[in-house]
Amino acid sequence: MSRVLKIGSRKSALARLQTYLVLGALRKKFPDLIVELHFREASGDQDLQTPLWKMGTRGVFTQDLTQDLVDGKVDLVIHSWKDLDLEGHPGATVLGVLDRADQRDVLLWKKTSLSKHSPSELKIQTSSPRREYNLKKFLPKSLPSRYKDANLIFLPVRGNIQTRIRKWKESDSDGFVLAKAALDRLLSKNFLNSEELEYQEIRKFLMGSLAESVFQVLPLSLNPSAPAQGAVAAEVRSDDVWSKNIIETLSNSVVVSAVEEERKILRKYGGGCHQKIGVSILNRSYGRILYQKGLTDSGQTLEVEEQFFDFSARPAQSVGQCYPVPGEAIKQKRTPLSSQQGYVLTADGKKERTILPEELIHKDWLVTRGNAYPNLDPSLIHEGLVWTSGLKTWYQLAERDIWVHGSLDALGEEELPKEFLFNKPIDFVKCTHVGSTEIASGLERVLTYQTEPLEDHPDLSDKTHFFWMSASQFDKALALFPQIRDRFHSCGPGITSSHIRKVLGESANLSIFIHYESWLASLGLKEFKGTKIGNQTKKNST
Structure with missing residues (x-):
């Protein structure tokens, strides 16, 4: 050439x-x-x-x-x-x-601001009307309860990433919002000329700034990004x-x-940059997901969460053929284990060993539900990350004044950060319940609570359509009612779907939904039409 x-x-x-x-x-x-x-x-x-x-x-x-x-x-x-x-x-x-x-935004938060309890106001720097609009709704629930009654004040800031971070550090603002993609790329060494002095200095500056901060990786479902x-x-x-x-x-x-x-x-x-609208599309093996939130110039509120996929199950003939319908799930008693009782099972599901609290505090925790958070002595300070399986668990922990760094956003363990996050090695363990270890996972598990059913299992022999909240729930039901094997099964993405597929085989009638409510809406029954999540009717399209 x-x-x-x-x-x-x-x-x-x-x-x-x-x-x-x-x-x-x-x-x-x-x-x-x-x-x-x-x-x-x-x-x-x-x-x-x-x-x-x-x-x-x-x-x-x-x-x-x-x-x-x-x-x-x-x-x-x-x-x-x-x-x-x-x-x-x-x-x-x-x-x-x-x-x-990565399409998501990141909230950086000064460690010095963590000592503020019941402040009258919190200042956050961002020049994006989109971020401001959606974060006004999200942060009151995602930040620890020490900030519960604080008024959120958003302040504009301009400049490149380094300039904006420097302005934030030199100000009295508590938080700063930026695109995770920008931070990830500037921290990377995987590009031509990455060893130029300027890039070395930028990485050093960013790592120093992160050391003085905590962060939240903001979920796309409630904080969709700018298009592209x-x-x-x-x-x-x-x-x-x-x-x-x-x-x-x-x-x-x-x-x-x-x-x-x-x-x-x-x-x-x-x-235009004045728009208060975020739009994000995720492509996953189980389908395409669209998140759209914000406020239009005409005052229309947008709260869209749609899943597009090939849905092959025939509609249910009646509510009586579906399990579980709202309110039908088996009531469980959940009892927390003390840190002395907790133990880790390795990822292969065969070796057990005791893990001491002094070791556990250095691990990063994937918390599967609010009561799975390890019950440690208050004198022990957790030094790792806290990630949650979904936003409900995030909010539960925030109410307990716990700082949460991010969430799987109900999309499964494949969404968990791998190996490094912001150039720091990560080492996640999964905080879950006794009895979950029979299900394959790529993570070591810390068993922090045990479950006990408070009622007998309902008869499922005549049911045709199922949504499984967990792999262990599916296993128990299948053991009691083996005749349901060839019927229509559904669940969320992640290890539950991979486990059910492994048990039933590749030809199984298995569909994956990002929410239980979207499964209800897919059943084709009058009782479930118009099922909503937030303010948006769930839609399932091919």
Whole structure:
């Protein structure tokens, strides 16, 4: 290839890093490709005082670079896809490239603010109306109860990631919200030129800032991101077939499809940085999930949580054929174990050993329900992370004044952070109940409570449609009523679904729903039509 490919981008550290990621991927595919990099400031980089949503034009971080492209000064421009104008630009074509980074936002919280009890106000820095609108609803339930009656005050902040964090640290604000993708990428060493002095200094600064903070990784179900957050786009001239053919080799069709749908949804409401609307699409093996929350310019409240998947089970003929319907689950007595009784079972389900509290406090905990939280001596301070299986458990722990770092958001153990989080090694154990160890899991388990049914198991012999809350619940029912094996089974994602599939075989009638309520809504029965989660009717579409 004799032609030189001229690539442009903003000159900020994060923008250059994304360009280096693209360059690295291109070099793997086209070792002989000659590339020139051109970095410049955009108009949005020059005014660091005006909140983005007050700036009069769209594309404040991209329009100058797009003009360079159209004018022929560069052949390709690399953008954060979320910064691109929803309406596009004449003469330019946008192509998604690379895999998408984590879509979620992160709340950083000063450790010095943890000592505040019953403060009258808490200050949080963010320039995003979307974040402010959704966090006003979420944080009163997710923050520890010591802050229960505090008034949340949101303050604008501008600049690159380092500048905004520095402003936050030097202010009297308690919290700061940013995109997890930006933090993850700047902490990474997995890109060309990562050992440049600037990137070394940024990593050192960020790690120091994280050491002075605690964090919450905000769940997408209640805090969906800006459309395209975490995704990288390449913009080319529409008539430049050569450049287009080269950059298309880096496209991920699954990412592109999700991002384009997110942007299409926002476009219906006008777009722009002033919007209080978050839209996130997740693609999982069991289907596609859409989260949409916010407030439109016309005052319409958006609270959408939809699951799209192929649902093959025939509708139930009557409520009497379904188990469990609301209020029908077996009542259980749950008794906490003391830390002396607690023990760890290894992931293979065969070896048991006692774990002392002094060891347990250094582990990261996945807490499966509120009463699974280890019952330790108050003098022992837990030094690890606290992750929850769902938001109900998160809120229960927050009411006990416990800081929660994140949640699986009811999507299963596959959502748990792997190996490292913000460059720190993680070591999760699963806090759960006695009797759960017969179910395969990739985690060691700390048994923190035991269960005892308070009533006899109902007769399931005539039931045809089931939703299983846990794998152990399924095992017990199947042992009592083996005739239900070939009927219609449903459950949430994660180890429950994999266990049921293993027991029943690949041909089993098994469907996965992200919520029990969405299973109810899928049954086709008049009694369950209009079943709601929050303010949004659940929908199941193919």
